[in-house]
Amino acid sequence: MKEIKEARTEPHAIDIEMAVLGSMMSSQQALYKGLEMLTPEVFYQPNHRIIFEVIRDIAEGAAGIKRIPDLLTVKDELERRGKLEEAGGAAYLATLLEEVINPEYIEEHAKIIIEKFLYRKTIEICNKVMKECYDEKKEAEEILDEADAMLFGIRAYKLKGGFIHLKDLLRPFFEELTHIMEGRGVELPSGFHELDLLTTGFHKGDFIVIASRPAMGKTSFALNIMKNLAADFGKPVGFFSIEMPKDQIVQRLLCMESNIEMQKLRKGEITPQEFLKLSEAAERLKSAPIYIDDTPKISLQELRAKTRRACKEYNLSAVFIDFLQVIEAPKMETRQQQIAYISASLKSLAMELNIPVIALAQLSREVEKRADKRPQLADLRESGAIEQDADMVIFLFREDFYEPYTSEEGVAEIIVGKNRNGPVGTVRLGFIKEYMKFVNLSSLERGETEFL
Structure with missing residues (x-):
């Protein structure tokens, strides 16, 4: 069977990544939700990974002093690390603030970023499995086992529940007690x-x-x-x-x-x-x-x-x-x-x-x-x-x-x-x-x- 190759761009959402990063630099609510849900590797663009790392390090005090990671502190820390140009430059940082969203929506945007990341990781695993299948150097069962282990590994990024108000937990408790x-x-x-x-x-x-x-x-x-x-x-x-x-x-x-x-x-x-x-x-x-x-x-x-x-x-x-x-x-x-x-x-x-x-x-x-x-x-x-x-x-x-x-x-x-x-x-x-x-x-x- 002839193999048909089609050049395709991996799933991503650059505009949403920009909106999340901009919001994290302008709202503490967005900052803490973003730090709770995201990691640098879930971002598609390399410069966004760098910016997120700096935002995280400033917020957690890993950059030497714990501060609010606003536009100026992020720019200064990128300069100190010699990564400002790699992150897109000062002008690019300023454009992120133009994409700011309501902090109430930050969780939904973060979910989209993670979803795109999971698509990319799954594609990466599938490509690796396909290559090994074509090479025929390993037993099929071994390839399946390795694929299973890799797929199980990315489940760590599956969305986890956050805090739930106590009132939302009391009702099911009393339903079970009444039962x-x-x-x-x-x-x-x-x-x-x-x-x-x-x-x-x-x-x-x-x-x-x-x-x-x-x-x-x-x-x-x-x-x-x-x-x-x-x-x-x-x-x-x-x-x-x-x-x-x-x-x-x-x-x-x-x-x-x-x-x-x-x-x-x-x-x-x-x-x-x-x-x-x-x-x-x-x-x-x-x-x-x-x-x-x-x-x-x-x-x-x-x-x-x-x-x-x-x-x-x-x-x-x-x-x-x-x-x-x-x-x-x-x-x-x-x-x-x-x-x-x-x-x-x-x-x-x-x-x-x-x-x-x-x-x-x-x-x-x-x-x-x-x-x-x-x-x-x-x-x-x-x-x-x-x-x-x-x-x-x-x-x-x-x-x-x-x-x-x-x-x-x-x-x-x-x-x-x-x-x-x-x-x-x-x-x-x-x-x-x-x-x-x-x-x-x-x-x-x-x-x-x-x-x-």
Whole structure:
């Protein structure tokens, strides 16, 4: 295919850059908003970058004395640095004051400058990727990983929220409080009463980690919560199963919903009555808004893209990932750096989409070396960044995993080891291993038929 080249000018808005710089030299309101939102590199013209640097340095005292950066002080500082001509000269500085805008509009103008900058950076990245693709010196997957890392990097320039008046925050708070007081519960409950009392459920924008040693039941616990959210509360949820195929996910969901043993289901050794129970469970699950992706070795780039698309198509309330350490990340010097990158990306994704992102994680073998094998935050495998980025860390511990004849058989401790917005503590749940099912312990002890 013949390549068609067209000379095109990169996106820019010189007149708006001039207006912003002029306003920053004539209004303190415009000055502080401009310094809050902009950096030198977002400007298209090199001389505008120089002028902005000087305005910033004068305002912050980096030029030797903290002053208001008006036309005269900016001109003097440019002369002192020997950059007045490079910045366009004294006459050009004076023309900037002719473009002054109302300080109330400075934020919108700054947004346009940043938008044009993001267009240019994206074009730069795309051109670099195109060149590497034509060169064919790297594997395609490596090029994609590098592109993903570069694109993620420019998200740092994505517009951030500024100050919001307290009155605008009070209304949603009281709406949520009224919601709870009226008995409708938290917005995104786990379905386990005591856990929800401790955590007040899952919250929008939170990055939540569910961690344990292998075979402790963290996948089953996540599936129980997912099923509760979707089937009992009608909340659409997504589930990334990176190591377990979707047919096994379906088996587990059917077992916990029908109370039929997993082994019997796998062997096909079920009675007509049990088959009827399975059919009834399937009917209930059919209407549950559950969406499953079992792409093996999924890259972080693909996971983020699929989550964004699913949120748009299905209006997801939460996303589960099983599990964090098997997500493919761009190549870095150490595994710890990769895990830190994944962790930060998932937290960023939760905030961007305003949904809880719930990721499962493996714990290190250090747990097994202690007499008390209850997990601790230090046990999070390969990176302390997970602990830092997570808003909530939930550990699973079952004493009967280590002591088969314990009096605590069938009991799971759900340990909230970190809760950025609330208390930590431990909740005890029943775990019916044959059904891969967690239940409220009080209900199990009462012998309710729902759980038998």
